[in-house]
Amino acid sequence: MRRLLVTLAAASLAVALGAGLAGCGERPQVVQYKQGKYQGKPDEPPYATAPWNGNKEAWEQALTARNQNQNEYKRVR
Amino acid sequence: MARMKFLCDAERCIECNGCVTACKQEHDIPWGVNRRRVVTINDGVPGERSISVACMHCSDAPCMAVCPVDCFYKTENGVVLHDKDLCIGCGYCFYACPFGAPQFPQAGAFGVRGKMDKCTFCAGGPEPNNSEAEFKKYGRNRLAEGKLPACAEMCSTKALLGGDGDVLAEIYRTRVTSRGRGSEVWGWATAYGRPDQSKQPGVPGAAPGAPGAPATPPPGGSKS
DSSP states (O other): OOHHHHHHHHHHHHHHHHHHHTTOOOOOOOOOOOOOOOOOOOOOOOOTTTTTOOOOOHHHHHHHHHTTTHHHHHHHH | OOOEEEEEETTOOOOOHHHHHHHHHTTTTTTOSSEEEEESSSTTTTTTEEEEEEOOOOOOHHHHHHHHTTOOOTTTTTTTTEEETTTTOOOOHHHHHHTTTBBBBBBBBBGGGGOOBOOOTBOOOOSSOOOHHHHHHOBBOOOOGGOOHHHHHHHHHHEEEEEEHHHHHHHHHHHHHHHTTOHHHHHHHHHHHHHHHHTTTTTOOTTTTTTTTSSOOTTTOOOO
């Protein structure tokens, strides 16, 4: 009877030791970030509609000219 | 075309709030929402500086990264926009944004937040260009009209510049070299970003204190 108790105690100890050590494992716990993907409605580019009607170059030229107007060193002189 | 950016010259900003007013008027912004505002450092102290702040349309926008419903997108011109139909008004973007750009209208009682609203670089949103739906949700789409943001175009001192980042850097570079100061406001790279100039010592017009710059500033360069 006593031998059985000792065996059971040893077995319990071994199981407890194994379970306790299992928590010591070093595993990466940082969540890997994933860049989300836009889920909304598609948007049309600014040059898609009139007066550009898809002419991207014309739109860019208009915007660049407008942009340069902010430079008074060139605009005034 | 490169990326659309804003650049505010603190040497020129006179805190008139014309940009704020222009933005609110242009887009019919409701009470309590400020897509743009002017921040003043050392207000009332001689040498105070003001800067106009709105969404900076970040190249790596943190609002896009934290949005749980992924309602943000970036146009091919680098303008950060969002879909209000998808926005749940959680406010994560507000916490993530270093500029406080996302705004939340009070949608109901007890401070219930509405859908996020922010500067669109006057580029509207995911609705047909210049449609009524686009105006109601996002404001006017000036880019589709071939115009730049209203705040920048309305700026009386041209402190606030808006448009293609490369052109803005060029304008600012011209400005800094002409007035002989101000490169420290936005850094050497912005003012003199061209590699052929920055690597050559003794470049004419280089700002004081910079590598290869003249020892004495040009006339009038010491005033602020």
